[in-house]
Amino acid sequence: MAVIQWFPGHMAKALRQVKENIKQVDIVLELVDARLPESSRNPQLAEILQNKPSILVLTKKDLADPQATAKWVNYYEALEQPAIAVNSTAGSLKIIEEKIKQVLANKLALQAQKGIMHKRIKVMCIGIPNVGKSTLLNHLVKKNVAQVGNRPGVTKSQQWLKAGKDMLLLDTPGILWPKFEDPMIGKKLALTGAIKETLYAKDDIALYLLEHFCQYAAKSLKERYKLTDNELSLSQVDLLLLITQKSGFRDDYDKASERMILECRKGKLGRYTLDIVPESVQSHNG
Numbered sequence: 306m307a308v309i310q311w312f313p314g315h316m317a318k319a320l321r322q323v324k325e326n327i328k329q330v331d332i333v334l335e336l337v338d339a340r341l342p343e344s345s346r347n348p349q350l351a352e353i354l355q356n357k358p359s360i361l362v363l364t365k366k367d368l369a370d371p372q373a374t375a376k377w378v379n380y381y382e383a384l385e386q387p388a389i390a391v392n393s394t395a396g397s398l399k400i401i402e403e404k405i406k407q408v409l410a411n412k413l414a415l416q417a418q419k420g421i422m423h424k425r426i427k428v429m430c431i432g433i434p435n436v437g438k439s440t441l442l443n444h445l446v447k448k449n450v451a452q453v454g455n456r457p458g459v460t461k462s463q464q465w466l467k468a469g470k471d472m473l474l475l476d477t478p479g480i481l482w483p484k485f486e487d488p489m490i491g492k493k494l495a496l497t498g499a500i501k502e503t504l505y506a507k508d509d510i511a512l513y514l515l516e517h518f519c520q521y522a523a524k525s526l527k528e529r530y531k532l533t534d535n536e537l538s539l540s541q542v543d544l545l546l547l548i549t550q551k552s553g554f555r556d557d558y559d560k561a562s563e564r565m566i567l568e569c570r571k572g573k574l575g576r577y578t579l580d581i582v583p584e585s586v587q588s589h590n591g
C-alpha cells in the first residue's frame with residue numbers, strides 16, 4: 306500500500322518562522338484535530354516549544370466522538386499538558402481566553418505586582434494544515450480577518466491580529482512534518498483533510514475508512530450505505546466495490562471513494578475518533 310510522503314518548501318519556511326517568533330510570544334495554542342489528536346500533532350513542534358507555555362486545542366470536537374474527546378483531554382491534562390476541546394464554528398470561545406489566563410496566571414500576577422497592567426498577551430497559533438487555525442482566530446478576533454478555506458494550505462504567511470483589549474494573536478501557515486514514522490498517520494491525515502488530495506490514492510484512503518468503521522462503527526456504515534450484516538463481513542476491497550455499485554458509480558471506485566471520504570469528513574457517517582487513548586492512562590484516569 307502506498308505511503309504518503311512530501312515536504313513542500315513553504316512548510317520548511319513556515320517552520321523557520323515559528324522558530325523565529327517563538328521568543329516573542331507568551332503562549333502557544335497548538336491546534337490538533339479532535340478526531341486524531343496524536344496523529345495530527347507535529348512532532349517537530351515539541352522540540353521548538355520546549356518550556357514555552359502551551360495549550361493543546363482539540364478542534365472540530367463536533368465531528369469527534371465526545372467520549373473519546375473527554376478521554377483525550379484527561380490524558381493530556383494528566384501529563385500536565387493543558388488541553389481544551391472546541392468547536393470553532395459555533396458557540397463561544399471564551400473558554401480559550403479563560404484557559405490562557407489560567408495557564409499564565411503566575412506570570413500575569415507577577416506583572417500586576419510590578420504595576421504592568423495592560424500588556425497584551427501574545428499568542429501564537431500553530432498546527433497542521435486545515436486543522437482550523439484561521440476559523441478559531443477569526444472567532445477570537447470576532448472579525449473575518451484570517452482566510453478560511455476547506456482545503457489544506459490556505460494560510461500562506463504570518464499575521465498579528467488584535468483580539469479584544471487583552472490579546473495579540475499570530476496566525477501561521479499549516480505545517481506538516483517531512484516523514485511519517487507510521488504510515489497510518491498519513492492515512493488518518495488524508496481521511497480528515499490535512500493533506501492535498503493530489504498526494505494520495507483515494508481508494509487507499511477509502512479502504513482505510515472501511516477498515517476503521519467496520520471495526521469501530523459498523524452500524525453507521527451499515528445505515529449510510531444500506532448494507533446487510535453479510536455484506537459487512539465482506540473483504541474491504543469487495544465492500545468498496547459493492548458500495549461503488551450501490552451508489553450508482555458502476556465500476557468507478559475512485560469516484561465512490563472520493564464521495565465516501567467527503568461524507569466521512571462532513572460527519573455523515575457519524576462522529577468518530579481515529580486515535581485511541583492509550584489503555585494504561587485510560588484506566589489511570591478511571
Ligand SMILES: Nc1nc2c(ncn2[C@@H]2O[C@H](COP(=O)(O)OP(=O)(O)OP(=O)(O)O)[C@@H](O)[C@H]2O)c(=O)[nH]1
Nearest residue numbers: 365392393435436437438439440454458459460479
Ligand atoms: N465542524 C467543524 N469545522 C471546522 C472547525 N474549525 C474549522 N473548521 C472547518 O475546517 C476547515 C479548515 O479551517 P481553516 O480555519 O481554514 O483551517 P487552517 O488551519 O487555517 O488551514 P490552513 O490555512 O490550511 O493552515 C474549514 O472548512 C472550517 O470551516 C470546527 O471546530 N468544527
